[in-house]
Amino acid sequence: MCAAVAGVTLKTVAKAVGVSPSTVSNAYNKPAQLSAALRERILATAAELGYAGPDASARALRSGHAGAIGVLFTDKLSYAFSDPFAVGFLAGLAEVAEEFSTSLLLMPLSSNDPESGSTAVQQAAIDAAAIFCVPHGHPSLDILSARGVPAASTDPGTFTDSWVAIDEVAAAVELGEHLTRLGHRDVVVLVDNAAASGSRPMEMGLGDIGSGNPTQRLEGLRKAMPEARIRLVSGGHNAFESGVAGAGWALDAQDRPTAIIGLSDVQALGALEALRIRGLTPGRDVTVTGFDDIPAAESAGLTTIHQPIKDKGRALGRLLLDPTTTERQLLLPTELVVRSSSGPAPKQL
Amino acid sequence: MCAAVAGVTLKTVAKAVGVSPSTVSNAYNKPAQLSAALRERILATAAELGYAGPDASARALRSGHAGAIGVLFTDKLSYAFSDPFAVGFLAGLAEVAEEFSTSLLLMPLSSNDPESGSTAVQQAAIDAAAIFCVPHGHPSLDILSARGVPAASTDPGTFTDSWVAIDEVAAAVELGEHLTRLGHRDVVVLVDNAAASGSRPMEMGLGDIGSGNPTQRLEGLRKAMPEARIRLVSGGHNAFESGVAGAGWALDAQDRPTAIIGLSDVQALGALEALRIRGLTPGRDVTVTGFDDIPAAESAGLTTIHQPIKDKGRALGRLLLDPTTTERQLLLPTELVVRSSSGPAPKQL
DNA sequence: AGGCTCTTCTGTATCGTTTTACTAGATCGA
DNA sequence: TCGATCTAGTAAAACGATACAGAAGAGCCT
Numbered sequence: 001m002c003a004a005v006a007g008v009t010l011k012t013v014a015k016a017v018g019v020s021p022s023t024v025s026n027a028y029n030k031p032a033q034l035s036a037a038l039r040e041r042i043l044a045t046a047a048e049l050g051y052a053g054p055d056a057s058a059r060a061l062r063s064g065h066a067g068a069i070g071v072l073f074t075d076k077l078s079y080a081f082s083d084p085f086a087v088g089f090l091a092g093l094a095e096v097a098e099e100f101s102t103s104l105l106l107m108p109l110s111s112n113d114p115e116s117g118s119t120a121v122q123q124a125a126i127d128a129a130a131i132f133c134v135p136h137g138h139p140s141l142d143i144l145s146a147r148g149v150p151a152a153s154t155d156p157g158t159f160t161d162s163w164v165a166i167d168e169v170a171a172a173v174e175l176g177e178h179l180t181r182l183g184h185r186d187v188v189v190l191v192d193n194a195a196a197s198g199s200r201p202m203e204m205g206l207g208d209i210g211s212g213n214p215t216q217r218l219e220g221l222r223k224a225m226p227e228a229r230i231r232l233v234s235g236g237h238n239a240f241e242s243g244v245a246g247a248g249w250a251l252d253a254q255d256r257p258t259a260i261i262g263l264s265d266v267q268a269l270g271a272l273e274a275l276r277i278r279g280l281t282p283g284r285d286v287t288v289t290g291f292d293d294i295p296a297a298e299s300a301g302l303t304t305i306h307q308p309i310k311d312k313g314r315a316l317g318r319l320l321l322d323p324t325t326t327e328r329q330l331l332l333p334t335e336l337v338v339r340s341s342s343g344p345a346p347k348q349l
Numbered sequence: 350m351c352a353a354v355a356g357v358t359l360k361t362v363a364k365a366v367g368v369s370p371s372t373v374s375n376a377y378n379k380p381a382q383l384s385a386a387l388r389e390r391i392l393a394t395a396a397e398l399g400y401a402g403p404d405a406s407a408r409a410l411r412s413g414h415a416g417a418i419g420v421l422f423t424d425k426l427s428y429a430f431s432d433p434f435a436v437g438f439l440a441g442l443a444e445v446a447e448e449f450s451t452s453l454l455l456m457p458l459s460s461n462d463p464e465s466g467s468t469a470v471q472q473a474a475i476d477a478a479a480i481f482c483v484p485h486g487h488p489s490l491d492i493l494s495a496r497g498v499p500a501a502s503t504d505p506g507t508f509t510d511s512w513v514a515i516d517e518v519a520a521a522v523e524l525g526e527h528l529t530r531l532g533h534r535d536v537v538v539l540v541d542n543a544a545a546s547g548s549r550p551m552e553m554g555l556g557d558i559g560s561g562n563p564t565q566r567l568e569g570l571r572k573a574m575p576e577a578r579i580r581l582v583s584g585g586h587n588a589f590e591s592g593v594a595g596a597g598w599a600l601d602a603q604d605r606p607t608a609i610i611g612l613s614d615v616q617a618l619g620a621l622e623a624l625r626i627r628g629l630t631p632g633r634d635v636t637v638t639g640f641d642d643i644p645a646a647e648s649a650g651l652t653t654i655h656q657p658i659k660d661k662g663r664a665l666g667r668l669l670l671d672p673t674t675t676e677r678q679l680l681l682p683t684e685l686v687v688r689s690s691s692g693p694a695p696k697q698l
Numbered sequence: 699a700g701g702c703t704c705t706t707c708t709g710t711a712t713c714g715t716t717t718t719a720c721t722a723g724a725t726c727g728a
Numbered sequence: 729t730c731g732a733t734c735t736a737g738t739a740a741a742a743c744g745a746t747a748c749a750g751a752a753g754a755g756c757c758t
Binding site for chain 2: 054066070080081091124146
């Protein structure tokens with residue numbers, strides 16, 4: 001009830017009750033080790049003195065575990081929350097974390113000097129780390145790997161060999177084949193690129209794509225659409241607005257593509273908005289497809305690749321927290337979901 | 350690069366280089382305190398030995414701050430992510446956290462025995478805590494308050510006197526007046542109630558409502574609709590599905606209300622879905638309103654109360670992290686946003 | 699009574715840092 | 729040349745808890 005009084009430690013309480021510090025510690029951590037009566041007395045005295053229970057940092061130091069797992073996110077932490085895909089992953093992860101009464105530590109990715117120990121990834125007291133769609137070669141990954149905390153990733157290509165992923169290439173092939181069947185031979189792919197942020201949308205080269213998911217999805221598309229012209233366009237980082245901008249650019253260009261492929265659903269939804277603004281009908285005038293199948297994709301009628309994102313979070317959580325987990329590498333199933341936003345390519349003039 | 354080698358501490362490095370531990374510590378924390386050459390040498394040796402930088406827990410213990418702020422969420426952590434309102438708040442909070450290179454520690458609310466020190470709220474090493482829509486009287490609040498960490502809440506009624514809130518009553522009055530003007534005299538309010546979860550939707554008394562936002566919003570409604578019959582219905586915890594269920598129950602009842610008021614947008618959106626299923630048109634057959642104005646509310650044409658949720662997160666973050674902040678109590682503006690889901694009450698037969 | 703196990707509690711070392719006060723030598727203005 | 733001010737570094741004491749090895753006493757069996 002009453003607020004903690006500064007300077008009151010376990011030792012203070014021990015002295016007040018007249019027992020050893022170990023006993024007080026046990027009162028909190030191993031109730032079985034001491035008589036109920038004494039425990040009662042200790043807790044009462046503690047309350048009286050304004051002692052709020054063992055200090056978290058001290059406990060973490062001595063006992064060697066922090067009761068929290070770190071989460072490393074794509075790009076800016078604040079963007080992460082704008083993508084329902086990421087949020088779905090978090091929800092799954094949180095579910096498992098709750099089960100093990102472990103907290104989730106969301107760490108901002110530092111683009112700082114990796115040598116200064118001041119980055120969150122360095123500072124964070126965590127028992128393990130979940131890596132969510134962090135581009136290969138990001139400095140924070142090096143720091144994390146150097147720290148030696150157990151880690152699991154959503155990407156098989158990260159330093160750790162614990163991961164939960166989908167077969168990105170195969171999924172993209174499935175989508176590409178769908179588009180090929182519909183006769184699309186000229187497509188624009190909306191990619192995430194922080195560099196294009198703020199400035200106007202621009203066409204990208206393969207080198208501008210962060211390795212990881214994006215490259216693999218592109219690889220699959222190329223494989224399934226060997227005869228198509230595939231252009232890469234970015235309207236900024238992964239977000240709805242970037243989709244609007246990037247797709248808008250493509251639609252207004254001289255040679256309008258017959259299909260626009262968002263590498264994520266948020267971008268694809270942005271593309272749908274760009275169509276709407278221009279009075280174009282998705283699936284008839286221009287085909288739009290996404291990736292991930294976030295909830296909003298369904299009501300928007302977006303053709304996309306479904307992946308069980310919440311399960312991904314759950315599985316990753318288990319990998320980190322559940323010692324009985326044996327499979328360290330999981331490939332989750334995906335499925336092409338065809339909705340109204342994709343249709344046959346209009347005959348070219 | 351190479352993974353951390355267990356057992357290598359700051360001391361080991363110090364011995365290897367032939368300097369004192371303090372100097373090694375300084376090499377990481379206060380580069381200005383030692384010659385660049387020596388620092389270089391220390392860092393090199395550290396890398397060679399597989400030392401990954403100062404241990405986070407030890408640093409936290411000794412220096413007294415953890416580099417993280419805790420976030421206490423409504424109900425289950427995993428539900429939190431299903432409400433875009435909560436997610437928006439988090440995004441704002443994350444923005445500020447990033448600025449101060451501080452991590453966000455999401456803690457599952459324990460419904461456990463508050464005496465066992467095993468709850469996340471107890472264990473967490475945090476410098477401060479953000480309290481987001483936690484119902485009054487929740488045990489975790491007591492624990493938190495007892496720990497004596499600086500805290501800020503989205504609710505003026507919590508133990509701390511730092512808060513960022515909206516005038517809930519006034520907002521509800523505005524909404525209620527809108528409905529009164531439209532002639533609604535028989536309304537159902539969809540409330541959050543974990544107890545109704547799983548079971549069938551049910552009518553609630555005032556006592557079943559968690560104190561905090563919900564009570565105040567109700568108070569405002571009553572004030573603005575003095576002549577109306579107001580029923581409370583819950584389809585479970587705060588979620589889309591509960592809205593579908595609760596609204597469905599109300600719509601199928603003998604005496605159908607002319608308006609359904611979701612105490613949150615997610616519930617209201619669920620209500621819209623319930624209307625859709627039954628072939629009813631929102632705003633004509635039945636009026637539906639929400640609270641919060643999440644992004645999806647706009648495209649759904651939902652009449653609702655807009656509040657700057659991301660700003661709320663940002664402001665709360667500042668309250669916790671920015672020492673130059675002086676105003677400890679902030680009231681953010683709200684605005685009634687009228688869209689197509691509200692319309693005049695149909696003439697009663 | 700002697701030996702055995704249980705229960706309940708004690709003391710102390712230790713976890714890996716950062717902090718504080720302090721020192722030896724260099725630099726400098728007068 | 730003298731004291732004052734800086735610089736680059738050291739030594740030892742915290743920080744607040746938990747782990748570990750034991751010890752005193754109770755209870756039980758033979």
